[in-house]
Amino acid sequence: MPTDFDTHALRAIVAGADLGSFGRAAVRLGRSQSAISMQLKKLEQQVGARLFVRKGRGLVPTDAGEVLIAYARRIIALNDEAALALGAAAGSTVVRLGLPQDFFDDVMPATLTAFSRDHPDVHVDIRVGDNHKLSDEISAGRLDGAIAFFEEGAVSEGELIRSLPMRWLAHESYRGSRAPDSVDLVMFDHPCLFRKAALSAFDQARMRWRMAVTTPSLLYVWSALRSNRGVGVRTGHGLPADIVCLNDDFNLPALPSIELRLLRSQSASPIAQDLCEILRTEAIRIIGTAEPVGAKQRAR
Numbered sequence: 001m002p003t004d005f006d007t008h009a010l011r012a013i014v015a016g017a018d019l020g021s022f023g024r025a026a027v028r029l030g031r032s033q034s035a036i037s038m039q040l041k042k043l044e045q046q047v048g049a050r051l052f053v054r055k056g057r058g059l060v061p062t063d064a065g066e067v068l069i070a071y072a073r074r075i076i077a078l079n080d081e082a083a084l085a086l087g088a089a090a091g092s093t094v095v096r097l098g099l100p101q102d103f104f105d106d107v108m109p110a111t112l113t114a115f116s117r118d119h120p121d122v123h124v125d126i127r128v129g130d131n132h133k134l135s136d137e138i139s140a141g142r143l144d145g146a147i148a149f150f151e152e153g154a155v156s157e158g159e160l161i162r163s164l165p166m167r168w169l170a171h172e173s174y175r176g177s178r179a180p181d182s183v184d185l186v187m188f189d190h191p192c193l194f195r196k197a198a199l200s201a202f203d204q205a206r207m208r209w210r211m212a213v214t215t216p217s218l219l220y221v222w223s224a225l226r227s228n229r230g231v232g233v234r235t236g237h238g239l240p241a242d243i244v245c246l247n248d249d250f251n252l253p254a255l256p257s258i259e260l261r262l263l264r265s266q267s268a269s270p271i272a273q274d275l276c277e278i279l280r281t282e283a284i285r286i287i288g289t290a291e292p293v294g295a296k297q298r299a300r
Contacts, residue, residue, distance in 0.1 A: 003046050007079055009039035010072035013051060016040075017069050018128050019104075020058045020217040028126065043068070056223055077142045080125060095272040096125040097279065098134045098146035101218035102238050103286075107147070110282040115275050122271060130216075132191045138263045144272035147283055149193050150259045158261040161283050164235040166197055166255035167245040171225045176250070182208035183252065184230030189216045194233040197256055205253035237287060260287070 015025035022040070026033040044051050051065035061069055080094055099108060112124060127143065134148040135157065152163055183202070187195040202209045213224040221232050222240050233255065236245055246252060262283070264276045 005043065005046065005072075005075070006039065007076060009043050010068075010075055012036045012039045013043065013065070014069055014072050014076065016052070016059065017061055017065070018101075018130075020060075020219045022059065056220070058217070058219065060217075081142070093119075093121070093269075093271060094123045094125055095269070095275050096127070096143045096145075097275060098127045098137060098143045098148070099279075100131045100134075100147070100149060101128055102234065103147065103283070104128050105238060106286050107279070107283050110286060111275070111279045114278045114282060119271060119274070124275070131193070135263060138265050141265055141267050143263075144265050144268040145276035145279055146263045147260055147279060148263060150261050151193060151197075152257045152259050155261075158263040159280070161260040161262055161280065162287050163257045163259050164237065164287075165257045166194060166233055167236050168250065168252045168255065169225060169232045169234055169239070169243055170230075170246055171228055172242050172244050174225075174228055174231070174246070182210050184210050184212040186213045186215075186221055186224040186230045186232040187211060188218075188221065189214050193258060197258070198233045201253035201255055207253060 011029060012022070012025055012031070015028050016022040016036070019025055019028065022036050023033055026036045029036070040051065047064055047068060049064040050062050051068060052059040052061055080096065083094055097108075097111070108126060108128070112126075115122075115124065127137070131149050134143065134146040137143040138146055147161060148158075150157065185198065187198065199209070210230075212230040213220075215221060215224065218234075221234075222243055224230070225232055225243055231246065231250075231252070235258065239245075260283070262276065262280050264273070268276065
């Protein structure tokens with residue numbers, strides 16, 4: 001007899017993987033952490049393998065977990081498409097929003113707060129992370145709106161929100177890489193525009209580098225920087241208080257800027273278009289036109 005996976009449980013493991021925490025997943029999904037834990041346990045019993053293992057303060061997917069999460073994303077997307085196609089018969093209206101992890105703590109909650117004032121009964125499905133997939137998700141109609149990073153001047157897709165300078169980042173106690181002839185790096189997994197820009201900058205400057213840590217989670221990037229495993233690359237937006245931008249005294253190669261663009265699905269409903277407009281307004285308001293708050297520099 002085929003195994004039937006609970007879509008609520010599948011949403012839980014996808015949210016847990018995206019956020020790097022089942023505590024955050026519980027908050028996003030409006031459930032208790034114990035309920036999320038029970039759903040995870042049931043899935044592991046069905047699969048016959050562990051789906052997540054603890055790493056530092058968070059959990060990361062096992063090989064079996066990665067496989068199930070990939071299928072879970074497809075199952076959830078099909079479920080939501082069916083619900084949307086059936087309209088009122090399937091329950092409440094669903095709108096789907098995507099954004100990079102950098103904006104989870106400010107742009108996302110501000111957008112939800114403003115949107116909920118006029119649409120309190122609309123279900124908002126938020127997908128955070130996997131920047132390289134957001135454009136494809138928009139094109140396929142699996143997302144109604146998103147903000148995503150693009151190489152500066154490379155595309156004219158969507159609407160430009162702002163061009164942001166990339167910054168070399170480290171913990172405030174950083175003193176330099178342990179290896180004297182190269183720089184240790186903390187980077188996102190491939191593909192990543194920030195990673196691509198960093199490696200290209202080193203190649204152009206003919207400088208040596210060593211990949212010290214790679215991770216799909218922005219939270220884990222911050223943790224690795226706090227452990228002084230090396231330097232990372234991001235914008236100056238939304239930095240934790242103890243993560244700083246390195247100044248020119250560290251002799252790191254120059255980095256380009258990166259564009260943040262608003263993407264909209266051509267099939268988005270009027271309500272989804274409202275959400276996109278609010279996302280645009282809140283992103284511009286919060287990111288602003290000056291150097292983002294928190295981008296203090298670290299001198300030697």
